[in-house]
Amino acid sequence: MLALKLAFKNLLGAGLRTWLNVSILSFAFVLIIFYNGLLDGWNRQGIKDTKEWEIGEGQFWHPEYDELDPFTIQDAHAPLSEKIQKLVNENKLTPILISEATAYPQGRMRSVVLKGIDPKQTISKIPSAGLETTEKGTFAIIGKRMAEATKLKEGDNMLVRWRDKNGTYDAREIQIAAIFKCNVPPVDNGQIYVSLDVLQExxxxxxxxxxxxxxxxxxxxxxxxxAFKDLDFLLKDFHALISAKKGGASIMQIVLLVLALLAIFDTQVLSIFRRQKEIGTYIAMGMTRFQVVGIFTVEGGAHSILAAIVGAAYGIPLFIYLDKVGITFGTPDMGITISETIYPYYSVQLIIMSLLLVVISATIVSYLPARKISKMKPTDALKGKLQ
Amino acid sequence: MKKNISILISILFFTTIGFAQTADEILDKVDKNMSAENRIIESSMIIHGKRNSRTMTSISYSVGDKQSFTEYLSPAREAGTKMLKLENQLWIYSPSTDRTIQISGHMLRQSVMGSDLSYEDMMDDRKLKDVYSSTVIGAEEIEGRKTHVLELTAKVENVSYHSRKLWVDADYFVPMKEELFAKSGQLLKQTTLSNIKKIEGRWFPTKMVYKDMLKQGDGTEFIINDIKFNQKIPEYIFTKAALKQ
Amino acid sequence: MIKFLFKGILRDRSRSLLPVIIVSIGVLLTVFLSGYFTGVFGDIIDINAKFTSGHVKIMTRVYAENKDQVPNDLALMEVGELKTKLNLEYSEMEWVSRTHFGGLIDVPDENGETRAQGPAAGRAVDLFSPESQEIERMNIGNSVVKGVIPTKSGEAIISDDFAERFSVNIGDEVTLFGSTMNGSMMFHNFIVSGTIRFGPAMLDRGAIIIDITDAQMILDMEDAASEVLGYFKDGLYDTEKAGLISASFNEKYSNVNDEFSPQMFKLEEDAGLDEYLMLADSMSGVMITFFIIAMSIVLWNTGLLGGLRRYSEYGIRLALGEEKKHIFKTIIYEAILIGLLGSVIGTILGISLSYYVQETGIDFSNIMENTTMMFPQVFRTLVKPAHFFIGFIPGLFAVVLGNALAGFAIYKRKTAQLFKELEV
Structure with missing residues (x-):
């Protein structure tokens, strides 16, 4: 306790230099939390968006269906059993029918996927309600990326050709009822949504x-x-991306920490050099060398506590601010889910882990130069003669 | 391939039982011209691409509707490539790789060498009368010749084209034009037939132009250079072993 | 005097060693981290550039409109001449041709008949030219699961998933069946030299990679290619430069009325990455700035420390009659020397480390659960020209500033006090 009190007194007494170190350390601290928070935020949002738009709490696939193999679509369809129908009515499931098609927007040709979705469903965020209409004709909604790729606007018509269950060709003009914005690319790219009963027909x-x-x-x-496909399966690539990003972040954290610790190390070396007389006095007064080493180690380590306080002082408002406004990434089309705006997410675990990391490493770094004290001759130290 | 196309044509017009009296009569007469026990056709196919056109020549042997064998003669790249169709299976042999590749499933829906025909179009060997019910819906003149206009509507489920419209020359009983429609009535493909010649006592169109109406471009031309009916075609030619010879 | 000070620094290790080491480490970290940030923030862009978009990409106008169908009949022709022009007029970029192709990969049984087949998503890149950087660029080397990258005509590397599913072994022959640029049927046997897994299922499904010369031969694409990609020779994407190049190219060679005329697209136009690119740029800029400030504080601290340590020395020197101004001057000169020395060492080490990491990457695949991700499983730095001097900001200026601050104390000290420092 004494050591701690002394440490803070000494630290605060050292003035500018302490605050410089503390500010560097706090900066490292804040940055580590920020970056991890950003990734966690992205992760949570990515998962949330993918769930809300596309996969729900998991999907049941027709056994023939393979998301990545469009050739499987032809045979991958089955009638809904009574049990399923009941679950659909209870809003626990929503069926989606998929059919391959060729679209001819403005005379060009493009392979597309027709998806039938229940206009009344609320499980997916796809604004399927826009498909409910009493007007004559076939209406579809498409995503913004698809609209850009096909140069289609709301109200435009496009000829779509597909084959029915028996392979018989059919083709008709489809009118774009609405264009929606969605940050889950697979929901958007190359997809045309029509009402489920329309596609079934x-x-x-x-x-x-x-x-x-x-x-x-x-x-x-x-x-x-x-066949049930759980979230782990459906989010595999996304999880991999995030864990990859975290791996990348760890290097940055290490370098930042090394930098901050270098500053503390430096300061420790200096203060031990400058305060030889003080050290000599402590020992002369009957403290064991071990205790003195303790005082200096605690003093160095206490930087990290001050850093946490300082970091909190500007970090918390900053984080709160960022959490309010988010960080805007635009709408990159990278085939991965990324929100236009990411709201960093700071978990308690993240903060505690970062805090521990900073405090422990700062203490270790403070201890290293302090070991020198144990080798000092008290007499020389008292005279301040050590180099 | 030539052969397959000819098969297709023969199938299109080969009918057995009549539904609508006049329409069936017309189709029967067409059939007399177009179909045969077997035949050997030498033909050229001209595919008009966006940038250039290509001509391929081939010789094909067919017996009935179910068996056909085609060998490509030119250009050099295609020469020696053979295709065998038995019932609803299709194999292609390429001499350069000495491989026999089966074309199945989804590949059958692909266009054949950039033409306006898919493998499936070539493969469908059912008789029109088995698949469609036909009625005469009028008479029209095409290039100065009188034609009967027939409308064919699918009576079975598993057909590619839900309905067809057929223009048959009123004197020769040879089809002049055909249009293929989607269920909705959207025109998908069009075939025009011309250069009708008398061969071995029957009238036969020797030029056909296929056009995918949703695709840009000038379509695919098919020209019969030589056709022989009722020849002796050895049975072994319709085996996979023959592909490698 | 500089020579004298330099000798002093070299001979008095307490004066030189620690500060130089610290400055070096600091500079090293600055340089490395700058490279690292540039690399990490740019990774998505970088992967996009390397795999699909290039820094700029040239296609025919009509190919670009239909590119999702891989319409090789609309591919670029007279690519040789085009590339000659490009190399002449836009020599700051490296120009490479790539061709995409579809079709079937067909696996034969013992009779040469189809045993298994699957759709092919083929890429033809320059694998064979010794000067080609495509293997490196597309990370093909690191993505090989079994076997090797093709080394001669007639070899192909195929998707590991495909090989597993249909039990295709290294050395087996598979047939690629598709159509040539002219629409003719194309058959070609390839020996499977290896299997590959990039990670994202989308890239791996049906993947087959062959050399561009093989593709030209089998697809009848002599002197033709799906696309010509341009990469800045320093490996770094510069959106402004790319914009200028594509504008000038399109002005000169692209013709709205000729759908087969070439059209150049810059990376973000092709990949839809505009905003991400801007963000990544500003993000890494902010990080680097913060880092340099922090590093400056550390090194300033070092400088200060170096000065403080030597108060007694200065006391003696003052006592001996040396002018304060002169002492201050020597302090500054020494700091400059130490700063320079440290910065040079640190920069050399930092750049070497960065280059090393740029070339080999730091492989996280072992510690990551999912090793199939092509995405930044291996982290790379990016060395930019700026990194050669960026370390000097903290390394030199901060050290000098620190020493100067410590030195100012000399002016404040009274001679009597200085003697006190001399207490023996």
């Missing part, structure tokens, strides 16, 4: 679906003839 697959998206209310359990 178009493909001659009444009451059929390719996959079922679960909602939070879905209690789990198996569905006969449907």
């Amino acid at each position: 178009m493909t001659n697959m009444p009451n059929e679906a390719t996959l079922l998206v679960t909602s939070k209310d879905f209690e789990g359990g198996e569905l006969e003839n449907w």
Whole structure:
């Protein structure tokens, strides 16, 4: 306790230099938390968005269906059983029917995926309600990226050709009812959404679906003839990206810490050099060398505590601010889910871990030069003769 | 491939039982011209690409509707490439790789060498009368010749084209034009047939132009240079082993 | 005097060693971290550039409009002549041709008939030219799972998933079936020299990579290519320069009325990365600035420390009659020497380290759960010309500033007090 009190007194007494060190350390501290918070925020939001837009709490796939192999779509559809229908009515599942098609926007040709979605569903954020209309014609909604790629605007028509269940060609003009903005690229790129019953009628697959998206209310359990794909499976690439990013962040943290610790080390070396007489006096007064080493170690380590306080002083308002406004990334089309604006997420665990990391490493670094004290001759130290 | 196309054509017009009296009569007469026990065709296919056009020549042998064998003669790149169709299976052999590749499933829906035809278009060997019910819906003149206009509507489910419209020359009973439609009535493909010649006592169109109406471009031309009916075609030619010879 | 001071620094290790080491480490960290930030923030852009967009990309106008269909019949022609012009007029970039192709990969049984087949998503890049950097650029070397990268015509490297699924082994022959640029049927047998896994399933599905010369031959694309990509020779994307180059190129060679005329797109136009690019730039800029400030504080501290340590020396020197001004001057000169020495050493070490990491990367794949991600599993720095002098800011200026601050104390000291420092 004495050591701690002394440490803070000494530290505060040292003035400018202490505050310089503290500011560097606090900066490292804040930056580490910020960057990890940013990644965590991205992660949470990415998962949240992907769940809300695309995968729900997991999906049931028709056994033939493979997301990455468009050739499987042709055979991947099955009627909804009564049990499933009941779950759909209870808003626990929403069926999606998928069909491959060729679109001819403005005379060009483009492979697209037609997706039938229930206009009344609320499980996905896809604004399917926009498909509900009493007007005549076939209406579709598309994402912003798709709209840009096909140069289509709201109200535009586009010829779409597809094949029904039996392979019979069909084609009709589809009118774009609305364009939505979505930061989950697979929901947008190359996708055209029409009302589920419309697509079922178009493909001659009444009451059929390719996959079922679960909602939070879905209690789990198996569905006969449907393969459940859990979140881990559906988010695999995303998880990998985030863990990769974290790996990248760790180097930055190490370098930042090394920098801050270099400053503390430096200061420790200096203060031990300058305060030889003080050290000599402590020993002369009967303190063991070990105790003196302790005082200096604690003093060095106490930088980190001050740094935490200073860091909190400007970090907390900064974090709160960033949490309010977020950090805008734009809408990059990278095939990965990234929100236009990321709101960093700071977990208690993150803050405690970072705090521990900084305090422990600062203490170790303070101890290293302080060891020199134990080798000092008290007499020389008292005279301040050590170099 | 030539052969497959000819098969396709023969199939299109080969009918057995009549539904609508006059339409069936017309189709029967067409059939007399177009179909045969077997035949050997030498043909050229001209594919008009966006940048250039290519001509391929081939010789094909067919027996009935189910078996056909085609060998490409030119250009050099294609020469020696062979195609065998048995029932609903298709194999392609390439001499350069000495490989026999089966074309199945989704590949059948792809366009054949950038033409306006898909493998599937070439493969469908069902008789029109089995698949469509037909009615005469009028008479029109095409290039100064009188034609019967027939409308064919699918009566079975698994067809690529839900309906067709056929213009048949009123004197020769040879099709002059055909249009293929989607369920919605959207025109998808168009075939025009011309250069009708009398061969071995029957009238036969020797030039056909296929056009995918949704695709830009000038379509694919198919020209029959030589056609022989009722020849002796050895049975072994329709085996996979023959591909490698 | 400089010579004298220099000798002093060299001979008096307490004066030189610690400060030089600290300055060196500081500069090293600054240089390395600057390179690292540039690398890490740019990684998504970088991967995009390397795999698909180039720093700039040239396609025919009509190919660009239909690029999702890989329409090789609309590919660029007279690529040789085009590249000659490009190399002449835009020599700051390296120009490479790449070709994409589709089709089927067909695996034969013992009779040469189809045993298994799957759709191909092919890429043809320059694997064989000794000067080609494509293997490195696309990280093909590190993505090889089994076997090796093709070294001669007729070899291909295919998706590891595909090979696993259909039990294709290294040395097996597979047939690529597709169509040539003219639409003719294309068959070609390739020996599987190796298998590859980039990570994202989208890139791996049906992947087959062959040399561009093989592609030219089998696809009838002599002197043609799907696209010509330009990469800045220093490896770094400069959006302004890319904009100027593409504007000037399009002005000269692109013709709205000729759909087969070439059109150049810069990275963000092709990949839709505009905003991310700006953000990454400012983000790494902010980080580096912060870092330099922090480093400056540390080194200033070092300088201060160096000065303080020697108060007694200054006391004696003052006592001996040396002018304060002169002492101050020597302090500054010494600081400059130490700062320079440290900065040079630190910069050399930092740049070497950065280059090393740029070339080999820091491999995190072992500690990461999912080793299949092509994304920054291996972290790389990027060495920019700026990194050659960036370390001098903290290394030289901060040290000198620190020493100067310590030196000012000399003016404040009274001679009597200085003698007190001399207490023996």
